[in-house]
Amino acid sequence: MDELEGEQTTNLEAAQVSVDQWQEESGAIVVRISGEVDMSNADILRETIDPIAASDVRHLIFDLGGLEFIDSSGLTVLLAAAQKIPQVQLRDPSAIVRRIVEVTGLAEVLPTEP
């Protein structure tokens, strides 16, 4: 970065996502996605979520309370899970996430937990 000294610099940090998973008393599987998801790391999220979606889970909750950013490439991963699992819900989506889900017509497929 020495050659950029004295000029404008931009944060070059790569997008990082982490995924935690547990089962609630109700039997629902909770998958907590934290960090940022864009096209640079959506495949990492997909590799984590796809095996869960391929299991016989009946009810999956995506906990998005720790999500700082997601775009349509990340949404695609959630949608792929929703197509395989009978019941998929979002927990704690931010205002912008709720808005994206609505404007892309996915509110029925990816409803927010009541």
Next chain:
Amino acid sequence: MRVAPPTTTPDGTIKDCRRFTGSLSSVTTARRFVAEALVHVPKPLLEAVELMVSELASNCVMHAEAEFEVCIVRSAGALRVEVTDSGSGEPVLKHPDANDLRGRGLVIVKELADDWGVVRRAGQRGKMVWFAVRGT
């Protein structure tokens, strides 16, 4: 990534541009560039702008795999972002239903921006997709 200082035109419009490589990581870097340049913008609006930039940068990298440039054009109360690439890919506004996994990027731009469009130059490859928001 090439860095040039922002330019100011006589009418007070400030234009700040950066170029990015066609690699996947540029989608993240382009978003960070915009977030840092617009740190004064109200958070809900900035989040929408970051999202739209991510969608347009993704389109450049996915379809064109070409270098692209992001320009932020600021004037009183309004903000315009231009994403230009030299690739041969064409932006297509699709109307995906709930079973389609792709084609949501421009839908998001159309819904979140106050205005948007595509500019092509005759005889040249590539295009510029722009969007504008008010309330900055």
